Amino acid sequence: MILEILFNGIFLGAIYALFAVPMSVIWVTTDVIDVSIGAYAVVAGVIVAAFGLPWGPVIGLAAALALGCVTGSVFLGFHALRLMKDAMPIVLATFAFMLAVESAILVVVGTDNQFVDRMNGNLRLGGAVLSVQGMFNLALSVVLMLALSVVLKRTPAGLRMRACAISSKGASLVGIPVKRTQFLTFVLCAGIAGVGGILAAMSIGMTYASAFTFTTIAFSSAVVLGKRGPLPAFFGGLFVGLAESLSQTYLPSGWAHAVPAALIILILASGRLPSAAFSGARP
DSSP, X not given: OHHHHHHHHHHHHHHHHHHHHHHHHHHHHHSXXXXXXXXXXXXXXXXXXXXXXXXXXXXXXXXXXXXXXXXHHHHXXXXXXXXXXXXHHHHHHHHHHHHHHHHHHHHHHTTSOBOOOOOOOEEEETTEEEEHHHHHHHHHHHHHHHHHHHHHHHSHHHHHHHHHHHOHHHHHHTTXXXXXXXXXHHHHHHHXXXXXXXXXXXXXXXXXXXXXXXXXXXXXXXHTTSOOSHHHHHHHHHHHHHHHHHHHHHSOTTGGGGHHHHHHHHHHHHTOSOTTTTTOOOO
């Protein structure tokens, strides 16, 4: 029934939101699109599938944070070499890093689908059957979004991130350690994407090739509402999940996976994405 389809879409979108939010936060803070978002998620999910509960999530999250340190260091390296007049080199570097991670996962675990046993149980609401796992995904996604909002608005580190998002040059003039703040942004966002990967492993599974898929979903979710920021990205993730769930029900088999890419094409064609989005970093 339609209510169950909508709820399943929201539950799926809750996972997608955890890919979109970190991409958006990195984007607004550093003016760079981190294409490695999908890699953080897949590494965390594959490790959880390998080690199981309860230690798998801890190790997987630690691995995602470590990858965030790598991309953050690459970002700082490009700055040190004065290669940030154009943002495209760092975008391509994160894309290459994602491909390297995909290859490493392929070598280690092969092409098999990686998954973790989901939470058992279902609840009924108005005739719709809702999975406990899906409700857990949504609850954890909302909690993380609220926690991120508190961090950004109430903590010194969050206020520094917001200052860098407004103007990195202005932030440096008032004594904010811009480079360190941007590095920590990569690490924090890698952790959020890692949580999304863990939930994905428990809900829909993944393969080595899911890194690119998750990155595509993250980007389409981050831009679908036409605004850059964690809250629009969160609701964008829910929207993409709903669109995919409806597509799985009403479109021929396989078409649902094209929804994120189709949204990107539509947004680019509409001109809603700023023309400067890929043209270069802030001065």
